[in-house]
Amino acid sequence: MELITSIKPLLAVLVTLLVMPVLVSSSNKPNVREGWTFVAGTIKFLLVLSMLPVILDGNQIVFTLVKIAPGADIAFRVDPLGMMFALVASALYIVTSMYSIGYMRGLNEHGQTRFVTFFALAISATIGAAFSANLLTLYLFYEILSLATYPLVTHHQDANSRVSGRRYLTFILGTSIGLVLPAMIWCYHITGTLEFSGAGIFSGQLSKPHATVLLLMFVFGFAKAGIMPFHSWLPAAMVAPTPVSALLHAVAVVKVGVFSIVRVITGIFGIEFLSSFELGAVVAGIASVTILVSSAIALSQDEFKRRLAYSTIGQLSYIVLGAALLSPKGVTGGMLHIAMHAFGKITLFFCAGAIFVATGRKYLSQMVGIGYRMPVTMTAFLIGALSIIGLPPTGGFISKWYLVLGTLEGDQMVMLFVLLTSSLLNAAYFMPIFYRAFFCTPEEAMFERKVDEAPLMCVIPLVITALISFVLFFAPQPFLNLAAMAVKGFIGG
């Protein structure tokens, strides 16, 4: 493995940051503003893409921005795991920007300039987190992301979003300052470094009880991952406009949370270290509870986006569970799920938003027979739902396959049971939606049998993401290779 120094990771972070003043200054010309968003998003994606061959050749890209203290600089390092996440996030940013146009203009929302500007800031922070070389840099972007999304969550500026915004910050900021920050300083105090490394940074300085406390501080502290009991900000955050829920609360924000946990497990503690203390089981147990409980809660949610939110909470814990299995296949499955779940869930959110734009409805009980009115949207919904449940022919099947193999590899039958039960629950909360959309008597149907989809700018993105979910079943290689390479780096096998 070679380390190549290049400024590209920094540029990839900066490009959407630098476009912010341009966005603000073109607030009177929405088309120009959106044009710039696309330009920045495309440049960002291409920058990330241009680093892909280097990573696939087995090399890594590094760049140090400033030196703060030994072992804790503000620095970037592009490795396979970060690459995969950045690829997903930057690609979906472009699609979501398109969707935002359809959604925000379709509803004639206020404050659109503020919306796209903070969106750009949020995606910058996401890419920064993906490319962080150490825990300090990761924490920095994690915090920026928390604060950048606050005005997006509270976009409507009404009493409801005020309450939700409060809950959002209390959970996200409270845990990161209250748990992650001291845990991070504790690590630095013991080891004098925060640099991620496959072997972990501890070499015998931690006893098992201390390691357990430290690990739990991280797992619960990164509350963006939605591990119970620090999950309830996510359903609350659903007051945000749907593009925010779609990109940020199905992909960027929540995935930064699980990504951070995976980073800590693989780069700070190290798989071997955790295996020697048998700490994987602790995290896996916590994740399993979250998976089952959240899936059960999702069953009873009537508001479309809230059901999706509880589904996301469960799916996020799949990723944590995968990493906590500490076996090559399990970790591969966890990482793959970052990508697969992203494409599936964003499709579902796009569908929820499209239905809201077209009909103004957000409760599932009011969507009986919607399949005849919005057939394209509901077909995309089916593909997204299959991907989340983990059925072929969708990408979600691949990641779940690896997760299941991981449990077998580690001989962890309980976890296997959890995964299979959860799949059943997923099917139980998604399939009725689809069924009721198409299979109902004319008297039951709440819509006329006339095709009337949401604006094109809403429909195209959801078709794209559904197609990608579908294609990923046949061609998971880019992500699969990256995940396999990442695992090789962490476990060395």
Place this chain on the structure above:
Amino acid sequence: MNNYPAIVVIAPLLGALFAGVAAWVEDRATYPIALASLGIAAAAAVNDLITVMISGPIQYNMAGWAPPMGIEYRIDGLNALVLVLITGIAFLNLVASYKNVQQETPDRSGSFYVMYLLFVVGLVGVVSTGDLFNLYVLIEITSLSSYTMIALGDKDRGAIASLNYIFIGVIGASFYLLGVGYIYIKTGSLNMADVAAMIPAMTESSTLLVAFILCIIGVWIKMALFPLHVWLPNAYAFAPVGFARIVAPLMTKVMVYVMVRLMVSVFGYDYIFTTLSLSDGVVWMGTIAILAGGIIALSQKNLKKMMTYIIVCEIGYMVGGAWLGNELGMTGAILHIVNDALMTFALFLAVGNMVYKLDRVDITDLQGLFAKMPWTMGGFVIAAFSIVGVPPTCGFFSKWYLILGAFEAGAYHFAAALLVSSLICAVLFFKVFEVCFFEPMSEGHGHGDDHGHGHDSHGEHAAVAIEEAPVASVITLAVVSVSLIVVGLYSGTIVDRIILPFLN
């Protein structure tokens, strides 16, 4: 011998003299004089810092009299840094506050600028001097000018606030003077370096112990360490904006500087932490100051008052950090002198801008301010994040060193207090942001985009017209807010190049 160390002090002093004379003829002439003299002082201070970084500490004998008889000015990494900070902030504030001064003291702007310059003379003198008695004299110059300035403020309560401040300030100064008297009795010298050389031989002396305690308590009163803080909130909240903006960031920080100077360059670590082993108690005081300051700030209804209690809280950071008794803690404390000065300056600049437009700044008066004053609020938000300690703003990095120092010293209560205060500040600022962002309750949908409505002069907020503070104030705030991030990113450099060489 280069004369820059003297120029830093002499320039504003002469400026005050000329401005005073000019004020008889024409009030308006005082402003350019003040601006020019502070500009010269700031340039000289930057020059000092560069010289110190390249070739080590500068020793300057006032009027050529050799120490210990003459007054020595000794510029090392620490005070070169603080001098740049003071002169820079004083200069920028003068740029920012021109309109505020016109608004608040239209008939007395001449005397305002004269007192302002004298205040700066005192501050830079306190920081430059290497003589214990000279330090006292300069503290008094600073204090007397600030008593005057505070009395110029709020018509009803400014005078009372000033009187309170005088009583407590004089007590503080007397403590310090008494301490210096004892030092003189014991050592026969007033030169810091001279005294420092004699102290190791007399560590058992009870006179020295009394001297030390008196000096430190005097300084604590002057810096408003809880519970000796009662004079501060009213004094700063009722001062004229143009003055509050400089006294709030600088006065307390300079007194922290004096404490650090006494600890490091006069009495020495060995005496304080080994012979007297005073660390634990004082770190607890710091802890209590942090928590008390934070909680009282949380209960305030007026934004100005709230900010003043944040200062009380931050003083706890620096006192606790300095007394942890290790290098990391002291590094954090010194770094926080710089960072906190910048943060509070940014906060008070923003609050000053609000006062200029709104007059009253109870939190309930701030409705819709994000739409009305977007630039001011932008600066306010960055400053607030810095106080909370969100990276990459500078507040995070000094907190980082302070917490590391607390871990190393085993002072977990202090580390916990720092974290809790971050959370308290987060709650406190978001309480303000909520009012500025949500009220008056927006009608939500329906404003739509300006596109197609024909209003292209305002931004998107068709309902609320932007009413910003004077351009100079807004630009200054922008510069200072950006500096919070830049200084944060270069904390590593500041620590490696300036603070660590000073401590070793």
